[in-house]
Amino acid sequence: MPALVVRELHQYFEKGTVNENHALKGIDLTLEPGEFVAIIGGNGAGKSTLLNSVAGSIPVTHGQIKIGDQDVTYQNVAKRARLIARVFQDPKAGTAPRLTVEENLSLAQKRGQWRNFWANGVKKRDRALFREKLASLGLGLEDRLTAEIGLLSGGQRQAVTLLMATLQAPELLLLDEHTAALDPQTSATVMQLTAQLVAAQNITTLMITHNMQDALNYGNRLIMLDHGRIAVDLKGDQKQGLTVADLLRLFKEQSGQELNDDAVLLS
Numbered sequence: 001m002p003a004l005v006v007r008e009l010h011q012y013f014e015k016g017t018v019n020e021n022h023a024l025k026g027i028d029l030t031l032e033p034g035e036f037v038a039i040i041g042g043n044g045a046g047k048s049t050l051l052n053s054v055a056g057s058i059p060v061t062h063g064q065i066k067i068g069d070q071d072v073t074y075q076n077v078a079k080r081a082r083l084i085a086r087v088f089q090d091p092k093a094g095t096a097p098r099l100t101v102e103e104n105l106s107l108a109q110k111r112g113q114w115r116n117f118w119a120n121g122v123k124k125r126d127r128a129l130f131r132e133k134l135a136s137l138g139l140g141l142e143d144r145l146t147a148e149i150g151l152l153s154g155g156q157r158q159a160v161t162l163l164m165a166t167l168q169a170p171e172l173l174l175l176d177e178h179t180a181a182l183d184p185q186t187s188a189t190v191m192q193l194t195a196q197l198v199a200a201q202n203i204t205t206l207m208i209t210h211n212m213q214d215a216l217n218y219g220n221r222l223i224m225l226d227h228g229r230i231a232v233d234l235k236g237d238q239k240q241g242l243t244v245a246d247l248l249r250l251f252k253e254q255s256g257q258e259l260n261d262d263a264v265l266l267s
């Protein structure tokens, strides 16, 4: 059974007004379990809208979304959250700043159930597990278990957020430019951690990035969105050996235009 099926997905914003925007124009996408898909495309191509649709944070205008055997098309965000973990661009978005690193991890382990969290606190056994997981990141964070997470650097915080997102393997991991706010070196570290955590539990993943080289280096599949449509979909061997220049050329062949992307394309 596929891990994710998106069928004939259309999204309109402000439908029926002068500002009507047909942001997704019939997206068909099937992900097998364990697929790791990088999504690229110009500004406003519909990348975040696709992830938001899958996560349920915007209602679906037309089409169907299934995660595993569950039709989630009309499920609310909270219900779907049991299946989905998300990491956003802003390192502050995924963690509670005044809680410690171990408290944040504990909360993630309880899947955000504050009631259980306050009742039980951080158990010794969990603490040992968190220390081991943090050590595996190779950032020295195992010594910062009791530090307030708000005191960590953006990259450290994003690494912990990723760990939190994958502590209990979700059915689907959604990453929306999760390295974009980091400096190039930290971004590279967090990308490697991402690949490591995703591979360890074979997590089905959709990752939006403006870094075309990362899109080529990571994951087994690469999708380019253009004006609400999938313009290019490369799987496995098809993306082996491609360069960023090849990608730009492919994009132009398929869409008839240069990729309009304000991020540095050739970084």
Ligand SMILES: Nc1ncnc2c1ncn2[C@@H]1O[C@H](COP(=O)(O)OP(=O)(O)OP(=O)(O)O)[C@@H](O)[C@H]1O
Pocket (backbone or CB within 6 Å): 013, 014, 021, 023, 041, 042, 043, 044, 045, 046, 047, 048, 049, 050
């Ligand atoms: N909540 C919203 N209300 C109205 N229009 C929206 C909303 N969200 C997105 N849009 C519009 O839908 C289109 C797709 O936006 P989206 O955010 O999905 O693009 P993107 O590919 O993620 O771009 P970027 O690379 O800039 O993040 C854009 O034209 C955008 O202005």
Ligand SMILES: [Mg+2]
Pocket (backbone or CB within 6 Å): 047, 048, 049
């Ligand atoms: Mg976006």
